[in-house]
Amino acid sequence: VDDDLYNEAIYIIAEIMRQDPAAKSGLKLDLAVAIGLTFSSEVPSLAYKTAIDGIARYHNFSRWADEGLFMEPFYTLNTWLMRYVVGSWATDEEMVWARDIIKTEYPDYNNPDKIDSVTYKMVKYTSVNDEGVRISDKNFYHGLPVTLAVLHKYGAVCGGISKFGVAMGQSFGIPGLPVGQPGHC
Numbered sequence: 781v782d783d784d785l786y787n788e789a790i791y792i793i794a795e796i797m798r799q800d801p802a803a804k805s806g807l808k809l810d811l812a813v814a815i816g817l818t819f820s821s822e823v824p825s826l827a828y829k830t831a832i833d834g835i836a837r838y839h840n841f842s843r844w845a846d847e848g849l850f851m852e853p854f855y856t857l858n859t860w861l862m863r864y865v866v867g868s869w870a871t872d873e874e875m876v877w878a879r880d881i882i883k884t885e886y887p888d889y890n891n892p893d894k895i896d897s898v899t900y901k902m903v904k905y906t907s908v909n910d911e912g913v914r915i916s917d918k919n920f921y922h923g924l925p926v927t928l929a930v931l932h933k934y935g936a937v938c939g940g941i942s943k944f945g946v947a948m949g950q951s952f953g954i955p956g957l958p959v960g961q962p963g964h965c
Contacts, residue, residue, distance in 0.1 A: 789820035796838050803838075807855060811841055814862035826869035826943060827925035840872045841865075845953075849879060851892040854953025864955035870947035874928045878951035881932070895952055899945035904935035915940075 793816035797803045803812040819834025844850060854865065868875065882890050882898065889898035907915045914920065915937055924930050931944045939960065946956035 783821065785820040789816040792816040792819055792834055795835060799835070800839070800842065803842075807845060808842055810857070810859045810862055811845070811866070812838060813859045814866050815841075817859075818863045818867040823867055824869065825871050826947075827871065827874070827927040827930070832869075832871065834866075837866060837872060850953030851895065853892055853955075857953075857955065861955045864957050865950050865953055867957075868947055868950040869943065870928055870950065874947065875951040877927075877929055878948050882948075882952075892952070892954060895949055895954060896945060898948060899941060902932050902948075903941050903944050905937060905941060906935040907937050909934055 793803075793812050796812040796815065800808065800812075802808045815834050815838045819832075819837070822831045823834065824830065825832055845854070854862075857865070870878070881902075882895070886898050886901060889895055889901070909915075909920050921930055921934055926940070928944060928947055931940050936944065939958070942958040946958045949956045
């Protein structure tokens with residue numbers, strides 16, 4: 781918990797339990813605690829630069845878990861590792877997009893051993909877009925929010941590709957966290 785925000789974490793966990801009595805045990809308790817710990821500090825959407833609602837994320841993840849939409853490792857994660865799934869910078873809508881596109885266009889990658897490799901098929905490594913605009917220019921993505929779908933369409937370099945790959949895994953319940961490196965963007 782960043783900056784000793786334990787009261788915020790406890791509030792979020794208690795509110796989730798108030799809204800969903802099933803959050804008092806099992807996977808849903810692990811999910812509630814992971815959400816509380818993660819969202820005690822603001823978790824921003826990478827694309828929209830706005831805070832992601834942790835309680836709404838709990839309800840979506842809870843529903844998705846009930847529907848069996850995550851890959852098997854998710855259901856056995858401990859709370860600590862689950863934080864690296866629920867703390868995704870992708871919006872819930874982007875996660876739905878990720879699962880849909882894998883199922884419809886990249887079905888060979890719809891398993892935990894291959895999901896990490898799909899990034900290389902889906903995101904072109906490019907520092908210049910089709911109009912000749914460099915990636916360091918704010919107009920590279922034509923002023924669009926840099927969603928997973930936009931990264932898929934226009935490409936990226938190191939950081940964008942890394943963030944895309946992590947978010948794709950998180951969309952299927954695989955923990956991940958992009959790590960920056962000096963000299964990379």
